[in-house]
Amino acid sequence: MLQIMGKRCFNQVVKKRTIYKQVLNSTSTQPVAKDSETEFNKQLKQYEELSKIAPKRARAKKPQRKPFAKNLFLGNFDEEILTYPQLEKEDIDELETTLTQVEKLTKQELSNYKQFDANFLQNFGDYKLIGLQAGTFENGRECNISEHTKIMETLCHHRLRNNIIHNEQLGVQVLVKYGSDSLKKEFLGYFTSGKGIVGFCMAEDKMSNLTNMATKAALSADKKEWILSGEKIWVVNGNKSDFLIVFAMTDLVERDELQIPKITAFLVNKNSPGISSTQYDVNNLDLSKIRFDNTPVPIGNVIGVEGDGEKMILSIMNEFRLSYGSVCTALSKKIANKLCDYVIEETTDENLLLKTDAVRDKIGQITLNTFAMESMTYLTAGILDMYENQDVELEAAIIKYFSSQKTVENANICLNLVGTPALEESHWCNKLHRESLKYATLHETNDNLKVIIALMGLKYVGDTISDQIRIARNPLFNAPEIFKRMWNIRKDIEDNPKLKLKLNECLHPSLLMSANNLEYCIHRLKFGSEILLTRYGAEIMNQHIDLNRLADCIINIYAMTAVLGRASRSYCIGLQHGDFEMLMANAFCNYAKEAVQLNIKKIYEGPCQTNDENHRVIAKRLVKFKGYFPVHPLSRNF
Structure with missing residues (x-):
């Protein structure tokens, strides 16, 4: 397929070049049209891009196994899980090349960026670091879960890690997984190129379950649009987003004295009529409340199948919980490295701070916590890559809880060791502690x-x-x-x-x-x-x-x-x-x-x-x- 498309594009380029040369060599006194040259360059660029595209090696998966973590409650243990998953040599080599580019991008080119805006995101698009599981024709990398997880961990070493993970996992990935062919053709390339930010609108005030969802969507009289009304809270990237993924109730069916809500997901242009937003006062996080007042949404902007929103939410949350392993591992490594530097700098011949049992005990705890969360994250990612449609909803929830909880614990240990200087808001320890609290409370509390x-x-x-x-x-x-x-x-x-x-x-x-x-x-x-x-x-x-x-x-x-x-x-x-x-x-x-x-x-x-x-x-x-x-x-x- 790729060869046919490449050959077709190449023939068009050659034809254009022949016509262009004929125009140049003609004795006509009329000026050469600039549109022909522009079109020729455009076609040539398309051919160059196609020639670089190489299809991913087919990755066969084993048949689905019984859910591992759930089976532990029955006293059953799948011994095959103890064979820790790993990538093939070719995949590792390719991944390491990508990670070198990512580290250079985050530590050098984007190190001074403090705002998650179009300029910041454009760099990600240039390196194909958005929509990592998307196809190569959609500017993606066709990553498997393990590769995706590792790249996201490296990206999350940047201070804007929260914005990055939400735009990827609760934005672009939703379209990659559930978007129709027409939606992908129209929007996915736009997002993966870094030209737009996506906000995820699910949470509502006083919504104990989906039957209480106040955001409603109804078809217009001409059946060409959905009319959206309601309010969503705690929307990350809500203020700067260009598009919103909104979940709304489209029907409420009563069956056997039960009310069954039909939830549908929509891709909504932020500039559509009837949309207003209010930003929450949260440090270093674009968090907004967004209201929809009879907002029209084209009927083709339904994500997935109408009424299947609840299934989508469950699947999306599983993948999002797994992504917490990436971001918390990156944050915990940063805490460990910063604390290690601090202890080394503060150690003198008089106090021997680095050699005291109290300090060694705390540093050991941080290291163990980080080692465990990293191990769990890549074990689960490997299980998803290894088996077909494997049930890991319990494993994903465990990773979200353990990673976020232990990251807060690591930050608290760090605060206790640094002491009074950490009270300053500008101190690195204070910043990392505030950052860690977001992952233990945002979207769902760890107690729940x-x-x-x-x-x-x-x-x-x-x-x-x-x-x-x-x-x-x-x-x-x-x-x-x-x-x-x-x-x-x-x-x-x-x-x-x-x-x-x-x-x-x-x-x-x-x-x-x-x-x-x-x-x-x-x-x-x-x-x-x-x-x-x-x-x-x-x-x-x-x-x-x-x-x-x-x-x-x-x-x-x-x-x-x-x-x-x-x-x-x-x-x-x-x-x-x-x-x-x-x-x-x-x-x-x-x-x-x-x-x-x-x-x-x-x-x-x-x-x-x-x-x-x-x-x-x-x-x-x-x-x-x-x-x-x-x-x-x-x-x-x-």
Whole structure:
């Protein structure tokens, strides 16, 4: 196909050149038209661009496997995941060449840019760094998920990382994945060339679920336009965007006493009538509230299929959560490097700051946190590249939570070590701390996400072993099964599960203890999941304290899997610092095992032996008196 198009374009250029020469050699006194020369140069440039395009090597994927993280709740472990994914040699060579260009761009050419505007974005378009998964004819690179993730991580070393990641993941990538052929033909090349910024409009005030979406869209009388009305909040790049991706309700269907909303996505020109915006007062972030007042949208600007917006949102959020691994890894590396420079500069022969255990302990924590989030991110990206349509919604949520939470933790460690100078707003530590807070709160808070992580896993367990849970919840009617179950879980009750998965056989022998710790945690996760479903049934949705504990367990287990697989691979293939990766993997698994052990212990003990019920009673008292209620300690009644 490429050869045919290139040959056709070349023939047109030759024909143009022949005509142009005939005009030049003619004895006519009429001036040569400049349009012919311009057209010739344009055709020649098109041919040169086509000649540079090389189709990507076909990348075959393996058949879809069962979801890895969800299966951990059942005590099942897919050993193939411990074979940490990697790119082919040809892909790595090409990627390294691209990364060299990206580093030069971010550290030299764009280092002084402080505004995410057209001039800034144009540079990205020139280097084909927008819409990285788009086709070559759309000015993209046809990257797979791993390549995309690595390039975005490198781009996110720039101070405008938040704007970059939102324009790419919640803007251009939506069109790449779901845009129709006509939309791509008209707009995708425009965005990938860096000529426009895209804003993502989803969040609304007081929208607890999609049935409460206030933004509505209705067809006009002539059926040629959609009329859009409503208001969206927390729109990143909203003030500077040229186009907006807007989700609106187009219908509300009532079925079996349930209301089912039909959500549709639209590509809206920011200059369309009826659009107004108000900017939030947030430092270093273009965050806006955008209102639509009978805004007309061409019927061809529907993204995807009408009414499929909810499915699109779920898929988009999975990829966006995964992208948090890139941006938080870049930010955490910057925190680690800055802190290391600071400690080295402040160390003298008198204080020996760098050699104190307190400083070494903190720097070690930051390094472990960053190592884990990086390992999890590229493990998940590799799984997506390796298997066809793999379910990683739980893994993506885990990465978003872990990466953003640990980045805040890293920034707090840095603040404590730097001390008073970090109070200045212009101080590098203060800036990085404020930046880290954005990723823990923007779009979805980490507390809410943690509950969602646990419920995702428990739903999978409930759907898979619903009969076993029903029997366990009705012991008087199922005595034989209950006695059998009690016998099977006797070792779990004693906190001494039998290790029979033999995960150590999939890793380097030096990781034997950590592999056993991982298997121990998997058995404890299964035990804790069954306890909660047996104890609460459907009411588990309201037991947020225990859900948080269970979420902590699966997050730590997935992180353990990632660091062990990565360290084993690095050491076996002889990567530099591979021996230290083994050490870090062992250290992280020690921390994770202790956390899982404590959380499952509290789940097993129940609310009576923990402080859960005490916290609930205290909270009720505070609400009853509408504030802090204890009498001041200096008060007296006599």
